[in-house]
Amino acid sequence: DQQVKQNSPSLSVQEGRISILNCDYTNSMFDYFLWYKKYPAEGPTFLISISSIKDKNEDGRFTVFLNKSAKHLSLHIVPSQPGDSAVYFCAASGTNFGNEKLTFGTGTRLTIIP
């Protein structure tokens, strides 16, 4: 039962262009959504989050959009830089769950082409 889905295993984007990573979820009890970035041989690093009461959150080059009715969120990176090449995980949490554990998607490998 994959509650958080990232249907694109990989994505290649030209340097300077926009990268758009997508994520879908099924559990309507999730009320916080996060993006983590992971380099090889390192642990995931928190990137940006969004509460379900918002539809957009922006932090520098990174913007996350949430469409609750569609149970869909996306991460936009603009402009894309070579250092953005990594695996990006979408994750979800439910504050009502009490445990604050994260449910992750399977990840999207982003490659920025110089």
Next chain:
Amino acid sequence: DTGVSQDPRHKITKRGQNVTFRCDPISEHNRLYWYRQTLGQGPEFLTYFQNEAQLEKSRLLSDRFSAERPKGSFSTLEIQRTEQGDSAMYLCASKLMDRGVGAFFGQGTRLTVV
């Protein structure tokens, strides 16, 4: 703040042997989580502690697995009678309860069972 530290970074063991991993969370973080990541998958929740109390265990945590967090500081994850299916990256994460939604991850321990 030295971040979440995990030891060892890599472990190769023969099937049937016992292994133990250690996690040192960020100091004062009262919640500590263990996740497991296999190839092509996102991290999957195994268990979590609030201070020294283990509050939840996933169905993934068979009876060969045991985790402890004595004194509410570092944590250990032991796997007894290892099987090839235990080969994975074991990730530790910590956070302050009810402070933000993102947890801070360590670099992980990669276990290979041969």
